[in-house]
Amino acid sequence: MTVNIRVFARLREQMGRSSWNESVSEGTTASQLIDMLVHRESSIRPFARVLRVAINDEWAQGDRELQEGDDVALLIPVSGG
Amino acid sequence: MTVNIRVFARLREQMGRSSWNESVSEGTTASQLIDMLVHRESSIRPFARVLRVAINDEWAQGDRELQEGDDVALLIPVSGG
Amino acid sequence: MKILIDIQEATLSLDTLWKFLAESEGGGIAIFGGTTRRVTGDRVTEQLSYEAHEAMARKEMARLAKLAGERWDVLRIGMIHRTGIVPVSEASVLIGVASAHRGPAFEAARFLIDELKVSVPVWKKEHFADGSTEWQGEDWLR
Protein backbone atom coordinates (compact mmCIF):
# COMPACT_ATOMS: atom_id res chain seq x y z
CA MET A 1 0.00 0.00 0.00
CA THR A 2 1.01 3.62 -0.39
CA VAL A 3 1.38 6.41 2.15
CA ASN A 4 2.34 10.03 1.60
CA ILE A 5 5.33 11.35 3.54
CA ARG A 6 5.78 15.05 4.32
CA VAL A 7 8.70 16.90 5.86
CA PHE A 8 9.09 20.52 6.96
CA ALA A 9 11.57 23.24 7.81
CA ARG A 10 15.09 21.95 8.43
CA LEU A 11 14.18 18.39 7.53
CA ARG A 12 12.69 19.57 4.23
CA GLU A 13 15.84 21.56 3.44
CA GLN A 14 18.04 18.65 4.43
CA MET A 15 16.18 16.18 2.22
CA GLY A 16 15.68 18.56 -0.67
CA ARG A 17 11.98 17.76 -1.02
CA SER A 18 8.79 18.32 0.94
CA SER A 19 6.66 15.27 0.15
CA TRP A 20 6.71 11.96 -1.67
CA ASN A 21 4.90 8.63 -1.81
CA GLU A 22 6.28 5.55 -0.14
CA SER A 23 5.20 1.94 -0.64
CA VAL A 24 4.94 -0.02 2.60
CA SER A 25 3.69 -3.50 3.35
CA GLU A 26 0.44 -4.12 5.20
CA GLY A 27 0.88 -3.88 8.98
CA THR A 28 3.90 -1.53 8.90
CA THR A 29 4.03 0.71 12.00
CA ALA A 30 5.09 4.34 12.20
CA SER A 31 8.32 3.31 13.97
CA GLN A 32 9.17 0.76 11.31
CA LEU A 33 8.65 3.40 8.62
CA ILE A 34 10.99 5.80 10.45
CA ASP A 35 13.64 3.07 10.86
CA MET A 36 13.42 2.26 7.17
CA LEU A 37 13.78 5.90 6.14
CA VAL A 38 16.63 6.62 8.54
CA HIS A 39 18.44 3.54 7.19
CA ARG A 40 17.97 4.61 3.57
CA GLU A 41 18.31 8.40 3.77
CA SER A 42 21.63 9.51 5.19
CA SER A 43 20.47 13.15 5.25
CA ILE A 44 18.04 12.52 8.10
CA ARG A 45 20.28 10.30 10.20
CA PRO A 46 21.36 13.18 12.56
CA PHE A 47 17.67 13.60 13.42
CA ALA A 48 16.90 9.91 14.02
CA ARG A 49 16.90 10.23 17.80
CA VAL A 50 14.26 12.98 17.90
CA LEU A 51 11.98 12.18 14.95
CA ARG A 52 8.29 11.99 15.74
CA VAL A 53 5.37 11.19 13.53
CA ALA A 54 1.98 12.76 12.88
CA ILE A 55 -0.62 10.85 10.89
CA ASN A 56 -3.44 12.73 9.17
CA ASP A 57 -2.65 15.92 11.08
CA GLU A 58 -2.44 14.39 14.56
CA TRP A 59 0.47 13.24 16.70
CA ALA A 60 0.74 9.43 16.51
CA GLN A 61 2.50 6.76 18.58
CA GLY A 62 5.27 4.63 17.11
CA ASP A 63 3.21 1.43 17.30
CA ARG A 64 0.44 2.93 15.17
CA GLU A 65 -0.19 0.78 12.07
CA LEU A 66 -0.22 2.70 8.81
CA GLN A 67 -3.26 2.64 6.56
CA GLU A 68 -3.48 3.02 2.77
CA GLY A 69 -3.40 6.72 1.87
CA ASP A 70 -2.21 7.94 5.27
CA ASP A 71 -0.61 11.36 5.35
CA VAL A 72 2.53 10.79 7.43
CA ALA A 73 4.42 13.85 8.65
CA LEU A 74 7.97 13.25 9.83
CA LEU A 75 8.64 15.94 12.44
CA ILE A 76 11.63 17.19 14.38
CA PRO A 77 11.04 19.09 17.68
CA VAL A 78 8.95 22.20 17.08
CA SER A 79 10.23 25.71 17.70
CA GLY A 80 7.30 28.03 16.93
CA GLY A 81 5.76 30.73 19.05
CA MET B 1 -2.23 75.99 60.17
CA THR B 2 -4.39 74.95 57.24
CA VAL B 3 -4.55 71.72 55.26
CA ASN B 4 -6.70 70.87 52.28
CA ILE B 5 -8.93 67.79 52.55
CA ARG B 6 -10.16 65.87 49.52
CA VAL B 7 -12.63 63.02 49.23
CA PHE B 8 -13.65 60.86 46.27
CA ALA B 9 -16.31 58.53 44.92
CA ARG B 10 -18.71 57.26 47.57
CA LEU B 11 -17.19 59.40 50.29
CA ARG B 12 -17.56 62.49 48.10
CA GLU B 13 -21.22 61.65 47.42
CA GLN B 14 -21.83 60.92 51.11
CA MET B 15 -20.33 64.23 52.25
CA GLY B 16 -21.77 66.31 49.43
CA ARG B 17 -18.45 68.01 48.65
CA SER B 18 -15.09 67.03 47.20
CA SER B 19 -12.62 69.31 48.99
CA TRP B 20 -12.37 71.90 51.73
CA ASN B 21 -9.86 73.57 54.01
CA GLU B 22 -9.45 72.53 57.61
CA SER B 23 -7.60 74.38 60.39
CA VAL B 24 -5.49 72.10 62.56
CA SER B 25 -3.05 72.81 65.35
CA GLU B 26 0.68 72.33 64.92
CA GLY B 27 1.71 68.69 65.42
CA THR B 28 -1.63 67.14 64.49
CA THR B 29 -1.20 63.65 63.00
CA ALA B 30 -3.16 62.06 60.15
CA SER B 31 -4.94 59.76 62.64
CA GLN B 32 -5.94 62.65 64.87
CA LEU B 33 -7.36 64.47 61.86
CA ILE B 34 -9.41 61.39 60.89
CA ASP B 35 -10.70 61.01 64.47
CA MET B 36 -11.70 64.66 64.55
CA LEU B 37 -13.54 64.42 61.22
CA VAL B 38 -15.30 61.17 62.09
CA HIS B 39 -16.45 62.72 65.35
CA ARG B 40 -17.78 65.82 63.64
CA GLU B 41 -19.17 64.44 60.35
CA SER B 42 -21.83 61.79 60.90
CA SER B 43 -21.90 61.04 57.15
CA ILE B 44 -18.49 59.39 57.20
CA ARG B 45 -18.93 57.45 60.43
CA PRO B 46 -19.81 54.14 58.63
CA PHE B 47 -16.41 54.36 56.93
CA ALA B 48 -14.36 55.13 60.06
CA ARG B 49 -12.98 51.61 60.37
CA VAL B 50 -11.51 51.57 56.86
CA LEU B 51 -10.45 55.16 56.23
CA ARG B 52 -6.88 55.66 55.06
CA VAL B 53 -4.99 58.80 54.28
CA ALA B 54 -2.78 59.97 51.43
CA ILE B 55 -0.74 63.11 51.81
CA ASN B 56 0.45 65.01 48.74
CA ASP B 57 -0.47 62.09 46.44
CA GLU B 58 1.20 59.33 48.46
CA TRP B 59 -0.11 56.83 51.00
CA ALA B 60 0.73 58.02 54.52
CA GLN B 61 0.86 56.37 57.94
CA GLY B 62 -1.46 57.47 60.74
CA ASP B 63 1.38 58.88 62.85
CA ARG B 64 2.46 61.22 60.07
CA GLU B 65 2.45 64.86 61.30
CA LEU B 66 0.58 67.26 59.04
CA GLN B 67 2.35 70.26 57.54
CA GLU B 68 0.93 73.63 56.53
CA GLY B 69 -0.64 73.35 53.05
CA ASP B 70 -0.68 69.55 52.94
CA ASP B 71 -3.09 67.99 50.47
CA VAL B 72 -4.81 65.31 52.57
CA ALA B 73 -6.90 62.71 50.74
CA LEU B 74 -9.34 60.74 52.87
CA LEU B 75 -9.70 57.38 51.10
CA ILE B 76 -11.90 54.32 51.45
CA PRO B 77 -10.67 50.98 50.03
CA VAL B 78 -10.07 51.26 46.29
CA SER B 79 -12.01 49.25 43.71
CA GLY B 80 -10.50 50.18 40.35
CA GLY B 81 -9.17 47.95 37.61
CA MET C 1 13.28 50.23 31.55
CA LYS C 2 10.67 52.59 30.07
CA ILE C 3 7.30 53.28 31.64
CA LEU C 4 4.05 54.60 30.15
CA ILE C 5 1.41 55.73 32.66
CA ASP C 6 -1.91 57.38 31.94
CA ILE C 7 -5.33 58.15 33.35
CA GLN C 8 -7.80 59.24 30.71
CA GLU C 9 -11.50 59.59 29.94
CA ALA C 10 -11.12 58.53 26.30
CA THR C 11 -11.38 54.93 25.08
CA LEU C 12 -8.14 53.09 25.82
CA SER C 13 -6.06 52.39 22.71
CA LEU C 14 -4.65 48.89 22.68
CA ASP C 15 -2.75 49.84 19.56
CA THR C 16 -0.89 52.70 21.27
CA LEU C 17 0.03 50.44 24.18
CA TRP C 18 1.21 47.67 21.84
CA LYS C 19 3.38 50.05 19.82
CA PHE C 20 5.03 51.39 22.97
CA LEU C 21 5.76 47.85 24.19
CA ALA C 22 6.88 46.47 20.81
CA GLU C 23 9.49 49.22 20.44
CA SER C 24 11.46 47.41 23.12
CA GLU C 25 12.31 44.79 20.48
CA GLY C 26 12.04 42.06 23.13
CA GLY C 27 10.63 38.60 22.62
CA GLY C 28 7.36 38.66 24.53
CA ILE C 29 4.51 41.00 25.39
CA ALA C 30 1.85 40.23 28.00
CA ILE C 31 -1.23 42.42 28.17
CA PHE C 32 -4.13 42.38 30.58
CA GLY C 33 -7.33 44.27 29.92
CA GLY C 34 -9.98 44.67 32.59
CA THR C 35 -13.31 44.97 30.79
CA THR C 36 -16.84 45.83 31.86
CA ARG C 37 -18.63 42.54 32.53
CA ARG C 38 -22.27 42.26 31.46
CA VAL C 39 -23.43 39.73 34.06
CA THR C 40 -22.28 39.32 37.67
CA GLY C 41 -24.21 36.69 39.59
CA ASP C 42 -27.83 37.43 38.71
CA ARG C 43 -27.36 41.15 38.02
CA VAL C 44 -27.02 42.73 34.59
CA THR C 45 -24.65 45.68 34.20
CA GLU C 46 -25.28 48.45 31.70
CA GLN C 47 -22.03 50.30 32.27
CA LEU C 48 -19.43 51.10 34.91
CA SER C 49 -18.12 54.48 35.91
CA TYR C 50 -14.75 55.13 37.47
CA GLU C 51 -13.56 58.00 39.63
CA ALA C 52 -9.89 58.51 40.49
CA HIS C 53 -7.66 60.59 42.71
CA GLU C 54 -5.81 61.30 39.48
CA ALA C 55 -2.49 62.75 40.55
CA MET C 56 -2.06 60.09 43.19
CA ALA C 57 -3.20 57.29 40.87
CA ARG C 58 -0.53 58.25 38.33
CA LYS C 59 2.13 58.38 41.03
CA GLU C 60 1.02 55.06 42.51
CA MET C 61 0.97 53.31 39.11
CA ALA C 62 4.48 54.62 38.40
CA ARG C 63 5.62 53.31 41.80
CA LEU C 64 4.19 49.86 41.04
CA ALA C 65 5.79 49.82 37.58
CA LYS C 66 9.19 50.70 39.08
CA LEU C 67 8.73 47.99 41.71
CA ALA C 68 7.92 45.41 39.02
CA GLY C 69 11.00 46.54 37.09
CA GLU C 70 13.13 45.77 40.14
CA ARG C 71 11.57 42.34 40.67
CA TRP C 72 11.46 41.11 37.08
CA ASP C 73 13.73 41.42 34.08
CA VAL C 74 11.39 43.49 31.92
CA LEU C 75 11.98 46.10 29.20
CA ARG C 76 8.82 48.23 29.18
CA ILE C 77 5.70 48.60 31.30
CA GLY C 78 2.49 50.39 30.36
CA MET C 79 -0.44 51.07 32.70
CA ILE C 80 -3.47 53.04 31.51
CA HIS C 81 -6.67 53.49 33.51
CA ARG C 82 -9.85 55.00 32.16
CA THR C 83 -12.19 57.22 34.22
CA GLY C 84 -15.82 58.17 33.65
CA ILE C 85 -18.25 55.88 31.87
CA VAL C 86 -16.99 52.52 30.55
CA PRO C 87 -19.67 50.57 28.60
CA VAL C 88 -19.93 46.77 28.64
CA SER C 89 -17.03 44.98 26.87
CA GLU C 90 -14.80 48.08 26.82
CA ALA C 91 -11.59 48.24 28.84
CA SER C 92 -11.32 50.22 32.05
CA VAL C 93 -7.66 49.33 32.46
CA LEU C 94 -4.83 48.07 30.26
CA ILE C 95 -1.62 46.67 31.73
CA GLY C 96 1.21 45.67 29.40
CA VAL C 97 4.70 44.32 29.94
CA ALA C 98 7.42 43.71 27.34
CA SER C 99 10.30 41.42 28.17
CA ALA C 100 12.99 39.38 26.45
CA HIS C 101 11.13 36.24 27.56
CA ARG C 102 7.53 35.35 28.35
CA GLY C 103 7.91 34.33 32.00
CA PRO C 104 8.74 37.76 33.42
CA ALA C 105 6.17 39.42 31.11
CA PHE C 106 3.34 37.24 32.44
CA GLU C 107 4.44 37.48 36.07
CA ALA C 108 4.95 41.24 36.11
CA ALA C 109 1.60 41.86 34.36
CA ARG C 110 -0.21 39.72 36.92
CA PHE C 111 1.59 41.47 39.79
CA LEU C 112 0.70 44.90 38.40
CA ILE C 113 -3.04 44.30 38.02
CA ASP C 114 -3.20 42.59 41.43
CA GLU C 115 -1.42 45.50 43.11
CA LEU C 116 -3.34 48.13 41.16
CA LYS C 117 -6.55 46.73 42.59
CA VAL C 118 -5.16 47.15 46.11
CA SER C 119 -3.35 50.45 46.09
CA VAL C 120 -4.24 52.68 43.13
CA PRO C 121 -6.91 55.21 44.19
CA VAL C 122 -9.67 54.49 41.68
CA TRP C 123 -13.25 53.56 42.53
CA LYS C 124 -15.80 51.70 40.46
CA LYS C 125 -19.55 52.25 40.37
CA GLU C 126 -21.92 49.72 38.82
CA HIS C 127 -24.83 51.04 36.78
CA PHE C 128 -27.28 48.15 36.59
CA ALA C 129 -29.82 47.55 33.84
CA ASP C 130 -32.62 48.09 36.37
CA GLY C 131 -31.47 51.69 36.83
CA SER C 132 -29.86 51.27 40.24
CA THR C 133 -26.22 52.12 40.94
CA GLU C 134 -23.76 50.77 43.50
CA TRP C 135 -20.18 51.64 44.44
CA GLN C 136 -18.09 48.48 44.32
CA GLY C 137 -15.55 46.88 46.61
CA GLU C 138 -17.51 47.62 49.76
CA ASP C 139 -17.50 44.20 51.36
CA TRP C 140 -15.88 45.96 54.31
CA LEU C 141 -19.16 47.80 54.99
CA ARG C 142 -21.18 44.64 55.60
Add this chain to the structure above:
Amino acid sequence: MKILIDIQEATLSLDTLWKFLAESEGGGIAIFGGTTRRVTGDRVTEQLSYEAHEAMARKEMARLAKLAGERWDVLRIGMIHRTGIVPVSEASVLIGVASAHRGPAFEAARFLIDELKVSVPVWKKEHFADGSTEWQGEDWLR
Protein backbone atom coordinates in the same frame (compact mmCIF):
# COMPACT_ATOMS: atom_id res chain seq x y z
CA MET D 1 -16.74 28.61 24.91
CA LYS D 2 -15.82 30.09 21.51
CA ILE D 3 -12.49 29.51 19.81
CA LEU D 4 -10.68 31.47 17.10
CA ILE D 5 -7.73 29.69 15.43
CA ASP D 6 -5.67 30.87 12.50
CA ILE D 7 -2.37 30.44 10.69
CA GLN D 8 -1.63 33.29 8.30
CA GLU D 9 1.16 35.01 6.41
CA ALA D 10 -0.29 38.50 6.94
CA THR D 11 0.57 40.73 9.89
CA LEU D 12 -1.37 39.61 12.97
CA SER D 13 -4.18 41.95 13.92
CA LEU D 14 -4.32 42.58 17.65
CA ASP D 15 -7.50 44.54 17.04
CA THR D 16 -9.32 41.60 15.47
CA LEU D 17 -8.27 39.34 18.34
CA TRP D 18 -9.33 41.90 20.94
CA LYS D 19 -12.76 42.36 19.32
CA PHE D 20 -13.36 38.62 19.26
CA LEU D 21 -12.40 38.31 22.94
CA ALA D 22 -14.30 41.42 24.11
CA GLU D 23 -17.54 40.16 22.57
CA SER D 24 -17.62 37.65 25.43
CA GLU D 25 -18.58 40.55 27.70
CA GLY D 26 -16.48 39.02 30.49
CA GLY D 27 -14.39 40.93 33.00
CA GLY D 28 -10.83 40.20 31.92
CA ILE D 29 -8.75 39.61 28.82
CA ALA D 30 -5.18 38.29 28.87
CA ILE D 31 -3.13 38.45 25.70
CA PHE D 32 0.35 37.17 24.99
CA GLY D 33 2.27 38.21 21.90
CA GLY D 34 5.49 36.50 20.89
CA THR D 35 7.57 39.07 19.04
CA THR D 36 10.80 38.95 17.04
CA ARG D 37 13.63 39.87 19.41
CA ARG D 38 16.45 42.05 18.07
CA VAL D 39 19.25 40.79 20.29
CA THR D 40 19.82 37.29 21.69
CA GLY D 41 23.07 36.88 23.61
CA ASP D 42 25.61 38.58 21.35
CA ARG D 43 23.80 37.98 18.07
CA VAL D 44 21.65 40.52 16.24
CA THR D 45 18.54 39.28 14.46
CA GLU D 46 17.24 40.92 11.29
CA GLN D 47 14.07 38.86 11.00
CA LEU D 48 12.62 35.44 11.73
CA SER D 49 10.84 33.16 9.34
CA TYR D 50 8.32 30.51 10.34
CA GLU D 51 7.25 27.36 8.55
CA ALA D 52 4.27 25.27 9.66
CA HIS D 53 2.57 21.98 9.02
CA GLU D 54 -0.52 24.12 8.60
CA ALA D 55 -3.42 21.69 8.74
CA MET D 56 -1.92 19.95 11.75
CA ALA D 57 -1.00 23.21 13.47
CA ARG D 58 -4.60 24.41 13.28
CA LYS D 59 -5.87 21.10 14.62
CA GLU D 60 -3.30 21.08 17.41
CA MET D 61 -4.05 24.67 18.45
CA ALA D 62 -7.77 23.86 18.54
CA ARG D 63 -7.03 20.81 20.70
CA LEU D 64 -5.02 22.95 23.15
CA ALA D 65 -7.77 25.59 23.27
CA LYS D 66 -10.38 22.94 24.08
CA LEU D 67 -8.11 21.48 26.74
CA ALA D 68 -7.66 24.93 28.34
CA GLY D 69 -11.44 25.39 28.22
CA GLU D 70 -11.84 22.21 30.25
CA ARG D 71 -9.23 23.21 32.82
CA TRP D 72 -10.16 26.86 33.32
CA ASP D 73 -13.41 28.79 33.46
CA VAL D 74 -12.89 30.86 30.32
CA LEU D 75 -15.27 32.37 27.78
CA ARG D 76 -13.21 32.73 24.60
CA ILE D 77 -9.79 31.68 23.35
CA GLY D 78 -7.94 32.98 20.31
CA MET D 79 -4.68 31.58 18.90
CA ILE D 80 -3.14 33.01 15.74
CA HIS D 81 0.28 32.07 14.38
CA ARG D 82 2.03 33.83 11.55
CA THR D 83 4.18 32.04 8.94
CA GLY D 84 6.80 33.39 6.56
CA ILE D 85 8.92 36.43 7.40
CA VAL D 86 8.35 38.22 10.72
CA PRO D 87 10.50 41.38 11.11
CA VAL D 88 11.91 42.54 14.45
CA SER D 89 9.25 43.76 16.94
CA GLU D 90 6.34 42.22 15.01
CA ALA D 91 4.30 39.36 16.45
CA SER D 92 4.72 35.78 15.27
CA VAL D 93 2.00 34.54 17.59
CA LEU D 94 -0.92 36.01 19.51
CA ILE D 95 -2.69 34.11 22.27
CA GLY D 96 -5.76 35.63 23.92
CA VAL D 97 -8.14 34.47 26.62
CA ALA D 98 -11.32 36.15 27.84
CA SER D 99 -12.79 35.18 31.17
CA ALA D 100 -15.16 36.50 33.82
CA HIS D 101 -12.14 37.01 36.11
CA ARG D 102 -8.43 37.66 35.60
CA GLY D 103 -7.01 34.53 37.25
CA PRO D 104 -8.24 31.99 34.69
CA ALA D 105 -7.44 34.37 31.81
CA PHE D 106 -3.78 34.68 32.87
CA GLU D 107 -3.38 31.00 33.67
CA ALA D 108 -4.97 29.70 30.47
CA ALA D 109 -2.95 32.14 28.31
CA ARG D 110 0.29 31.00 29.93
CA PHE D 111 -0.68 27.35 29.52
CA LEU D 112 -1.52 27.87 25.84
CA ILE D 113 1.75 29.55 24.85
CA ASP D 114 3.78 27.03 26.87
CA GLU D 115 1.99 24.10 25.20
CA LEU D 116 2.07 25.69 21.75
CA LYS D 117 5.84 25.78 21.98
CA VAL D 118 5.91 22.06 22.70
CA SER D 119 3.30 20.55 20.43
CA VAL D 120 2.22 22.85 17.60
CA PRO D 121 4.18 21.98 14.42
CA VAL D 122 5.79 25.31 13.57
CA TRP D 123 9.51 25.93 13.12
CA LYS D 124 11.47 29.11 13.50
CA LYS D 125 14.51 30.20 11.50
CA GLU D 126 16.76 33.07 12.61
CA HIS D 127 18.05 35.43 9.94
CA PHE D 128 21.00 37.21 11.55
CA ALA D 129 22.27 40.65 10.65
CA ASP D 130 25.55 39.06 9.45
CA GLY D 131 23.62 37.23 6.72
CA SER D 132 23.68 33.77 8.28
CA THR D 133 20.54 31.77 9.06
CA GLU D 134 19.85 29.11 11.65
CA TRP D 135 16.86 26.90 12.44
CA GLN D 136 15.99 27.28 16.11
CA GLY D 137 15.20 24.88 18.92
CA GLU D 138 17.89 22.40 17.96
CA ASP D 139 19.57 21.95 21.32
CA TRP D 140 18.81 18.25 20.86
CA LEU D 141 21.34 18.13 17.98
CA ARG D 142 24.31 19.15 20.11
